[in-house]
Amino acid sequence: AQKITQTQPGMFVQEKEAVTLDCTYDTSDPSYGLFWYKQPSSGEMIFLIYQGSYDQQNATEGRYSLNFQKARKSANLVISASQLGDSAMYFCAMREVTGNQFYFGTGTSLTVIP
Amino acid sequence: KAGVTQTPRYLIKTRGQQVTLSCSPISGHRSVSWYQQTPGQGLQFLFEYFSETQRNKGNFPGRFSGRQFSNSRSEMNVSTLELGDSALYLCASSLVASGGSQETQYFGPGTRLLVL
Numbered sequence: 001a002q003k004i005t006q007t008q009p010g011m012f013v014q015e016k017e018a019v020t021l022d023c024t025y026d027t028s029d030p031s032y033g034l035f036w037y038k039q040p041s042s043g044e045m046i047f048l049i050y051q052g053s054y055d056q057q058n059a060t061e062g063r064y065s066l067n068f069q070k071a072r073k074s075a076n077l078v079i080s081a082s083q084l085g086d087s088a089m090y091f092c093a094m095r096e097v098t099g100n101q102f103y104f105g106t107g108t109s110l111t112v113i114p
Numbered sequence: 115k116a117g118v119t120q121t122p123r124y125l126i127k128t129r130g131q132q133v134t135l136s137c138s139p140i141s142g143h144r145s146v147s148w149y150q151q152t153p154g155q156g157l158q159f160l161f162e163y164f165s166e167t168q169r170n171k172g173n174f175p176g177r178f179s180g181r182q183f184s185n186s187r188s189e190m191n192v193s194t195l196e197l198g199d200s201a202l203y204l205c206a207s208s209l210v211a212s213g214g215s216q217e218t219q220y221f222g223p224g225t226r227l228l229v230l
Contacts, residue, residue, distance in 0.1 A: 020197065028124070031215070033216045033218075035218065035219075035223070039128055042223070043202050043204075043223060043224040043226070044202060044221060044222070044223045044224060045206070045221035047218055047220060049217070050216065052216055052221075088170075091157065093219075095216075095217065100145075101146070101159055101170050102159070102206075102219055104149075104157045106156050107156065107157075
């Protein structure tokens with residue numbers, strides 16, 4: 001089974017609107033970390049936000065927030081007030097406590113329309 | 115604090131040649147991981163090094179190898195290059211590799227390898 005599933009290959013959003021990028025994960029570890037990365041066309045993966053499995057509150061970093069629903073094993077990224085510079089690939093990732101490997105999803109391509 | 119650096123940024127090689135890519139982690143970071151990214155296969159894990167030891171390895175042939183030096187800098191080598199090795203090779207560093215699920219990986223800008 002896939003560790004990380006991102007079901008939206010591509011998304012479009014109007015500038016200044018909010019957008020949600022979906023991510024579901026699969027693990028039996030009680031302790032794990034969930035991450036979101038942004039990859040612009042330049043190629044560099046930029047760390048956006050982290051959510052720990054024991055965190056009681058959803059993580060937020062500026063315009064980014066993570067909608068963490070542990071029972072449903074989902075960790076959706078919400079970008080508020082989209083900007084043209086948000087156009088990029090977005091990857092969801094997970095690290096389990098029992099291993100040191102990151103598992104990445106296939107990514108979602110976000111295009112912000114002016 | 116300087117980020118992860120990778121050299122070279124771009125590389126063109128021909129089939130059968132070998133190539134060495136270099137990665138310098140963020141100062142103080144001891145774990146370095148390598149990934150291959152292609153349009154068809156997405157982001158695939160190659161290997162991870164910590165304290166000069168390979169801790170994890172992905173499902174790649176033996177032509178792909180790596181090493182880590184005492185200053186945590188890492189190199190990866192691909193021998194007998196094939197056309198399918200054309201990809202973006204990303205290096206990522208994290209503070210430790212002790213199993214902490216909260217350890218964030220920080221990526222370098224990548225090396226774009228084109229094999230002709």
